[in-house]
Amino acid sequence: MSRFNSIDDVWVFLNSIPLFQKAGVSAVNYSLDNISKFCEALGNPQKEYPAIHVAGTNGKGTTCHLLEKIYSDAGYNTGLFISPHLIRYNERVRVNQREITDQDLLRFFQRTETLLDDIKLSYFEISTALAFWYFADQKVDIAIIETGLGGRLDSTNIISPEVSVITSIGMDHQSILGDTIEEITAEKAGIIKPDTPLVIGNVTGVSKRILEATALQKNSKCYAVIDLKPEWNNGSVTLKDGDVQIKTLFKEAVNKWNVVSSWLVIDVLKSSFPINEAQRILSIEKFTGAPGRFEKIHSDYEWFFSGSHNAQALESSLQAVQAIKSISETVLVFSAMKDKLNEDMLEYFKGFKKAYFVEQDGERAAKFSDIKDSLDVELMEETQKENILNELKTELVIFMGSFYFYPIVKRWTANVS
Template sequence: MTLNFSTTKEIEKFLNTIPKFSSAGNSASNFDLSRMNRFCAEMGHPEKKFKSIHVAGTNGKGTVCRMFASVYRSAGYKTALYTSPHLLRFQERFKVDGYEITDEQLLEFFRQYGGQIKEKQYTFFEITTAIAYWYFAKEEVDIAIIETGLGGRLDATNVIDSELSVITSIGFDHTDILGNTLPEIAYEKAGIIKKNKSVIFGKLYKEAEDVICDVAEKNNSHIKRAEDLNPKISDETIHLCSGGEELFISYFGKEVDAVNAAIVLQGVKQLMDNLPVSNEQFAQGIENLKVNYPLHASFQQLKPDSHWYFDGAHNADATKLLIKHMLSIAPAEEWTVILSYMKDKLSPDIGEFWADFPNLFVCEMEGERAAKLTEMQALFPHAKYLDISKKQATNLFETELVIFSGSFYFYKAVSNWMGTETNSL
């Protein structure tokens, strides 16, 4: 039983037959690490051939992953980055020094392991994680930054013995899988903590932090908190205090990004013996983040000559942080807000957060997970409908400030509508 692909279009066609969490939800997932361990064994355990940093969290993990990668690249290390979901191109998930995996490398992977994939019926995320580990091992990277897909304890990525574990934040998301309380969710995230290895975490609710600290203690893991560096951001400058030294880093972003930078600095300091980084290299990495990794969907400016932004905020905590940042720029009435959600992300809190924005539109995405127009209009009764399946003029909105938000999966539709989409798997 084999899979013989000669082009990436054929790979695309095959992958599109496999249910994805983005469209099918829980039915596309498998929370059983024995399958991923078996896949890695079939490949000769590539996950054991590189050093890694493992990052989990309800919000902020993508930004923290990119910050780690940008810092280590600035310090001259060959740096791998595995993130999900992809925004435009499947290859975005797998990067070494900012370059995506090539078509030929993808074809080589499927030539080698297509038979096992078809026979064992691995999930989409198991396949992508296997590609990442295989690719990073072949590239002989100095350090790989690995983002969990969902949770941590039983996530397919959690077959690595990482040098460092990071938990960016813990909030209510994917409660049908991870649990209905913060301690339950925290326990799942804490599953990435490794014995005798450090764990770094961001700003956590006390009941979540207690669980993380308990798991860390049982694993003899050294704990470091981002807040110990007193992170702040003002006048487009991140301010951190480290070892009696003050770091000032030029950065345009949300307030939470100061905490994210503090997480990364704490992590870098823990690995300094094997991967030394100077303060200058650290600052350069953070300052060059959006140059090194321009596709990020975290208050991302969509065009250089406009004040149109995209942010993937899709739960209560992330939405609060986004709105706080928006209001620091301009009052609600000066913004046009275009939202699209997965149906499992709609909640009364989300409706209340956006209620003060008078210029509100909703869009409907494809897929069984996507919220229907009627479901969103019930939550946002004053919203207008915007059909972005058709090309429309960019002067449609009365305000200069425009934000697209609600889901990372919304990014591709927005990009296509604006005429900026590239060819993608």
Template sequence: MPPVISELPQTVEDWLGYIESLHPKSIEMGLGRVQTVAARLQLQFPFIVITVGGTNGKGSSCAMLERIYHAAGYQVGCYTSPHLVHYQERVRFNAQVIADALLCQAFAAVEQARGDITLTYFEMGTLAALWAFEQQPLDVVILEVGLGGRLDAVNIVDADCAIVTNVDLDHMEFLGDTRELIGHEKAGIYRQPQIAICGDIAPPASLLAYAETLGVKLNRFGVDYQIDMTDTQHAHYRDAQGELDVGTLRLFGHYQWNNAANVIFAVRALQATLPVAEVQMLQALTATEVTGRFQYWQQAPDVILDVAHNPHAARALRDNLQRLAADGSQVIAVFSMLSDKDIASVVDILHAVIDTWHIAPIQHPRAASMDYLHASLSQKVPLAHIHRHTDLPTALQTAYKKAAKNDKIIVFGSFFTVAAILELTPDQWGA
């Protein structure tokens, strides 16, 4: 049974503490409970909805869409997860985080509607975000899928446009341990006759079959639209509507061009209901920045923050680091992961491009232990190149003091790893 409270919490911090206690599990797959509470809230979704799912690239894609529609003059809501420092980052109106008062009202509305139904932290937050969006006169809402797709709380909404960025191995304890099983779950956000987009260059057969069974016209990267690099910083996009020259992205990494291509196709496909001038779209696209996605946080020596936490993201990170290689420079990792992630595969992908590792525990119940992190590394990395620390700020401080001016320090492994650094001021870590 959910806890009984005599009065509702009054602050965001108190609400978050309370909703963490509502359900014995952090994740419970299924839509039944969420749909029931949504019906009690009388959610109508009176705006155009774009849903973004996939293994990686969801946050960047949502940020691109949010910036484009905001620049075009639309009233825009955006829901993403997880947050890095403050929960309010998850719910945004016109690129501004939700006000504490409205977020508390939203939590209270969901709490009163749920009755004796138990909701997870993510389900409670998703319903609160949707309720908050309906209190504002919005034109378009962008929703990031939390986990999987078919049974994710976000999937109670029938989106006008659904994007699956890519499919790879992550959350295998919930979604399955093959791309085919995971692809089936990701495809669950598609609807007929809404716009369906797949950004994976080689999608699993299960995703294609799911779309075919629904009778969905699946628009595929590499088939229905394409983006090609004209040089290292520019790209050429084309689809049935014509061609575009895309300027330089502020988001670093080749995979971000794939995300941009998915977004361009989506914006063009929605032109009848949400017209956007091409010049506005391209200006907003090339101006988009996202915290924690190969983000330069400090320079000379460079400190780069990246939330990469699965094999697909690790391969993208490896490619980025290889492009930064310079004679005489070292790549130094400040690294930690959650215990339920594929740490061995991430290390296997990245160990050849990282010279020294500084490891420390994440402050989270699911954090990998220091012994487990060390053991995972020691199979691939000489012991002399692994340094243990009591916490992540100390790990960064040590790495920074030892780094030469042209070295690269990459802080990665989890949203929680990056968050632990973002909360620091320069005097706290020695810059």
């Protein structure tokens, strides 16, 4: 008898597997061996449709969502694989902007039950295999695949994409990717495939040189967003010396790079997937943003959520805050993972009118004791949060520090009226 008789059985199984969010590095299988064997036994579904492969320290999620919207609006059947999920597991796998259903999830686990026993996969590897299978099952025209960590040994890196994208490179996940920017760049560059175009986003200096050298070695033509001369002006993005003007709903200036990255991908693939300029501009202008990226988290109050958890993203979010009101007039509510905390990161949490810290569950989660001596901050406990949030209704509030904080904030703010 199958152990997957209902979707509840799937959740029990997934919850039994270590999750990077809580267990950290021990939950990661940084190798392609098991995912390759698993997908081969499934018939290599990842080979049945064209794909776009997107890596990067920041911006890859937004770029993936942008590409999904543009291609979907243009009438193509799209697949989107992203991580982590913010509220529910189904968010990770989408077809035509709709999450995979519980019924289709159950179907996958029933189909692969024996395989899952024979080949032990990590949580992320299971999610990757699910996405590859579902996109083939749904006969998508094009899939947008976001890496999890790095690129070279990321489980998504068994695909042969039509184009590779590296949105940005910064110091992140050093315990897995390396302690220097050169090492991290080399890991990201691992998604570059022979004779396959490469789109380079907001990448400069030694990182850009490494990417270009890797592409040259693999005979992969490079397209750099800087060549389109993107400019930002209060949400509007202009390209090509002002020849193209796009009025976006974005709050953060860094999104000009994500807009141009997606624009270049459309250009690179235009012979196979044509989309006229007016159509793609309209899609970008109507794009409401990827969840958790400087998202207005409450309809009635000036409360925003940003999953920023590294220097590049934190700086971008603070600039967006300052465009509304000064930091000294803004209230911060933040949470973080212990492996992200350092003196440089803590600098971004200073200077606010008031700062609150929230502890999360799990081994990776930072505790109040880790930061209380370095910051002028108060611990917000569950028993206090209702009163504190009610007091903050008239304030500009930024919730930030970790995407894993998102479901907590969503739950809180849903109960504030």
